[in-house]
């Protein structure tokens with residue numbers, strides 16, 4: 189055993205290889221298509237359960253509680269900041285020119301939420317307005 | 331003689347499938363929900379009646395989502411429930427009802443929703459690429475093998491040891507694709523001839539294109555309950571009477587390729603539990619795992635339904651046809667229905683369940699059936715799972 193030794197890569201007998209799929213092609217699904225079509229029209233599309241009446245955002249094909257198929261609805265409730273954080277470094281560890289605020293945006297009377305880039309002075313519970321219907325969403329604090 | 335007196339009785343009371351096809355529109359979660367919803371509807375249960383959820387899915391890499399069990403839990407009714415995921419490669423599909431069985435047989439749960447899903451189409455250029463991870467990185471990977479190579483060697487060895495001809499093996503593909511014509515969920519039903527199989531493109535000799543099941547997306551689900559619940563919801567429960575699973579040597583080079591010993595062990599376990607002494611006399615209908623045509627014969631021997639090397643003889647006599655003594659793969663099997671790995675195995679168990687319930691529709695075999703068996707196989711080609719059911 190070599191508890192006390194640090195192996196040097198060039199000294200070890202090793203085999204270098206790359207074993208990856210070239211790419212993945214994901215489908216957004218039925219509900220996802222409605223949601224993305226909505227974004228293009230400047231709308232937030234969710235879905236409403238015919239049984240319990242809950243509205244989910246983003247849209248899902250089925251109600252996770254009742255397990256029945258939902259129908260799509262436009263989510264029009266007031267958008268607010270549920271939580272946020274401030275990013276100072278990118279994923280490589282490089283310092284960002286200016287810190288980036290990201291947050292969880294929820295909508296009144298809807299379950300779920302969307303992650304978003306936040307502009308303006310963030311405040312928990314504060315109302316926000318959508319300034320770019322995109323993934324991720326871009327919102328400004330009102 | 332039955333030995334399972336200390337287990338609680340376990341029944342299947344509902345099942346559901348999605349279509350098996352290539353590049354399905356639904357997300358893996360949505361597919362799971364479609365199958366799970368149908369299974370609940372057939373059982374007459376709602377999600378609130380379910381105590382726990384068992385999910386089966388093969389490598390994460392197929393769906394391109396890490397921790398796929400957690401991901402699929404949402405569409406499998408697992409939110410705020412006891413959820414577990416089982417994974418034994420290709421053998422996963424039958425491990426799902428086995429796992430659901432021990433959740434109920436132990437007394438832990440009354441009703442289990444068991445869901446299996448696989449979406450093979452996201453990985454490009456071909457789902458085979460995700461199998462690159464399974465080889466020994468130093469002694470095998472440098473050959474840049476794919477799975478079909480290994481199966482080709484196993485098929486060749488099986489043919490050599492048992493003096494079986496390729497045109498005889500092709501009869502399995504002909505039979506299963508023909509059976510699939512009666513299956514509304516099937517992806518590759520066809521009326522083909524032995525000649526079509528032999529003349530199809532050679533992929534890796536001796537494996538031709540029509541010797542192999544297609545690449546598929548699909549989901550399957552079953553509702554598995556205690557005797558109490560089953561009696562309350564149905565007059566025709568189907569009982570899970572025997573389960574077995576085994577892992578043989580995980581080095582594929584460490585095994586005799588001509589005979590699936592991994593399966594013999596799993597089958598013996600299930601037979602003992604179900605009180606089966608002569609499988610070739612006591613099984614009325616079987617769904618052995620058939621991703622390749624020779625595999626069905628290989629597995630029929632491992633199940634001890636045929637003696638070693640004699641599955642071909644019985645096949646040619648028509649024993650395994652829809653109107654034969656032991657109809658085999660009446661669903662159309664993986665060759666005819668498609669092969670979304672875990673979902674394909676559970677589809678085989680569902681086929682047996684529907685046969686025993688008498689609701690298999692156009693797939694229903696001619697003879698009256700009382701005892702059936704479904705089997706799957708996988709991991710590094712050395713794992714097998716078996717479930718025996720009775721009505």
Ligand SMILES: [Zn+2]
Pocket residue numbers: 237238239240241242251252253254255
């Ligand atoms: Zn609901």
